[in-house]
Amino acid sequence: MDNHRALLICCALSATLLLVGAVPAPAVPDVDCARRQDFNVSAIKGCCSIPTFHFESFRKQCGQYMPDGGPRVSPCLYECIFNATGILRASEVNVANARNMLQRLLGNNQDFVDVYLEGMQQCSGPVEAMVRARRPRPSSAVAKCSPVPLYYGICITRYVFSYCPSSSWSDTEPCETERLQNLNCPTMRESRGGGGTTRTIAQITK
């Protein structure tokens, strides 16, 4: 993920969180919003012990998108899982279906199922912003699947990082700094208002 897109994702999520009032937003002195967030999987896992996803439970329906050596995150795998479980109906998140999917993916981790589900419900706005910010790609293998489910995955991961269940959070200074930056760094104006954008997602998810 390049810097530019990482920043857009960061800002889009922050904007939404501000909109819904989920962020207490005090001035936090040691947050440096100019610093680039290196938001990779090992950094996330080092702070929030996210359970391993049981992609295997979708092998029957989505095995064709799980190459040898185990499932790998890809737009088609995510789209296949979203399709198989009916997560997006007319671009709206179906909460019951989303919970069901998360239980299959996360197993008996109720606290994580809850926070992932909250994240999913918070992510429609940021996902719309990501869709709008997307640069057209030359046709490739990846282009045949919608990016929307994967965008949900990216957005939700950030949400879960910010609202990691406290028993799974590593309360160290670097982790806390990262979390505060994730929560407090600036908003992306385009993601506000949002008229007409659900149509975009509806087109893309079709």
Ligand SMILES: *[C@@H]1O[C@H](CO)[C@@H](O)[C@H](O)[C@H]1NC(C)=O
């Ligand atoms: C992942 O993030 C950590 C912590 O920010 C950083 O030290 C590491 O170099 C990053 N790894 C990759 C592969 O980008």
Ligand SMILES: *[C@@H]1O[C@H](CO)[C@@H](O)[C@H](O)[C@H]1NC(C)=O
């Ligand atoms: C998901 O469903 C849509 C609409 O039926 C279809 O066009 C798309 O190919 C499906 N994607 C996968 C990965 O099966």
